Amino acid sequence: MPPSSHSSSAEELYYEALDLLAEGDAAGAARNLRRCLEVDPGMLDAMHGLIRALQESGELDAAIAVAQRLLQLDPEEILAHTSLSILYQHKGMIAEAEAEALQAKLLGWKKQLQQTKLKP
Numbered sequence: 001m002p003p004s005s006h007s008s009s010a011e012e013l014y015y016e017a018l019d020l021l022a023e024g025d026a027a028g029a030a031r032n033l034r035r036c037l038e039v040d041p042g043m044l045d046a047m048h049g050l051i052r053a054l055q056e057s058g059e060l061d062a063a064i065a066v067a068q069r070l071l072q073l074d075p076e077e078i079l080a081h082t083s084l085s086i087l088y089q090h091k092g093m094i095a096e097a098e099a100e101a102l103q104a105k106l107l108g109w110k111k112q113l114q115q116t117k118l119k120p
């Protein structure tokens with residue numbers, strides 16, 4: 001059976017959103033990324049893009065909510081922890097920002113150790 005048309009339309013929305021973000025239209029990118037996530041709620045790349053678009057639009061609370069949702073789906077997603085740290089910094093939530101930065105660093109070390117063990 002061929003891939004669902006949902007995935008291609010989600011991908012199209014995602015790439016259109018990236019173009020909008022590159023053009024400086026963060027609000028338009030956020031709209032497209034939200035539509036993309038309606039079609040494919042598990043598309044982590046779209047969540048990362050939405051976090052960025054919301055941050056650039058000044059919608060920090062909404063960006064934090066998306067980052068937290070992403071971490072529910074993948075608790076070891078280093079970039080999501082880093083994004084959350086940056087968002088918390090922007091809001092002046094220093095303790096939370098430092099905790100997320102530490103989590104990202106620890107996960108990075110864990111990943112590095114795993115890769116080292118895999119090398120022959």
